[in-house]
Amino acid sequence: MTQSARTPVWKSIAETLENEIEHGHYRAGDKLPTEAELASRFGVNRHTVRRALGDMAERNILRSRRGAGVFVESAPTDYPIGKRVSFTQNIQATGRLPNKQLLRLEERSCDSSEAKVLDIPIGAPVLVYEGLSLSGDTPIAHFVSIFPSERFPHMSEILKTVSSVTETLKHQGIDDYVRRDTRITAELATPVQALHLRIRAGDPLLKSVGVNTTLDGTPIEQGQTWFAAERVALTVARD
């Protein structure tokens, strides 16, 4: 009757459920049995189940919605930030289908800070490329990229048909490029961003601002990306 082992009951319940999620018994988005059902399954009080679920929710494995149930969260996809950063490749590596949705594609003249970053004269034309990045059909990020137009006269037409920046740059004669630096901050989602990313306003976003250059150091793109924090973890690997 008494608990002989040193591990609390709630903890072993949590580990059991974690294993079942790990082994695909429950998948991302699935609804777990109700607290009452789990309580009777494990032969414990509902509160003991709640302790286990609470622990798992704290570690972002589950999310509970009052009145609806407890649901399995999708594990955030690792998004490597390194020398070469490519959304298409990063998503393909997870085994899902990378996709992009175009929101805006326009030319305008650059301001002083953009000129400084891209190493072009103030007022020079830049191409603004805004859109959503999707993994399968779940939105991952909202991005705004800026290219120096004079360097890439056909960028706009190609971007309309090709949804990969890397591919588009290949058509423009850039076979390889590297990330010069990346700056990562955190922000709260605006209502518009929340709508686009299918999250709630005020949910956390990971903002990444990076500059890509050719191998000889000429800047070719300044990219700003707002990742839905619940779906992505940025990773920095050694080398």
Add this chain to the structure above:
Amino acid sequence: MTQSARTPVWKSIAETLENEIEHGHYRAGDKLPTEAELASRFGVNRHTVRRALGDMAERNILRSRRGAGVFVESAPTDYPIGKRVSFTQNIQATGRLPNKQLLRLEERSCDSSEAKVLDIPIGAPVLVYEGLSLSGDTPIAHFVSIFPSERFPHMSEILKTVSSVTETLKHQGIDDYVRRDTRITAELATPVQALHLRIRAGDPLLKSVGVNTTLDGTPIEQGQTWFAAERVALTVARD
């Protein structure tokens, strides 16, 4: 009278103010002149000034407080994430005084995930080191570090006197260590974290989870850090 250049008046006002902040005319925490004063200074309507201030507020350069005035935000400190990540060195590089406040220092046995990361048997003793990282006297981050105790028998006593992890490890015979990987996510501050970091609950945090190893790859520390997003930008540099 008419605007000959293509740049809007509000934008050049914003750039002017930005320059003055950049050049130290206004410093972090300073109150700007009132909107009315700025309007008369630039010879424009108050609404035009407001457009400039609004743009700067959106970029987190300013923060306005109704009834009080408009204040210069402290620029987020760049915090490089690379092969070697040291809070002490990172803060020293900004010219401020790194500091640490101890919140907890205790030994317990590790769970399965910690065992896996630190490459020790499940249940082996680990030292938990929790505290706050300060730059000067403004809190920057809240951290929880875990060390395998059997490898470092005197860690606890040294950490009580030395506030730098790098220094403490030197006393333990580890002259050099490298960051194996770093995982960056974004979370919302809990009420307790908000109190510690002197921000508001629900404000965005940058969470970084990293593992430091000796040069031969033996893990010596798992560190979790929650940075106040408004005070820090994590940077990833090439090389």
Add this chain to the structure above:
DNA sequence: GGCGATTTGTCCGTATGTATA
């Protein structure tokens, strides 16, 4: 849109084993 059943969230209380001073 309303309504009732379902489900989670939060509060009250009780009891017991374990570690600590």
Add this chain to the structure above:
DNA sequence: CTATACATACGGACAAATCGC
């Protein structure tokens, strides 16, 4: 050994959100 504090587990009641009809 006693007193205290704490974590664990159970029981019940109601509020609040959600869903289906």
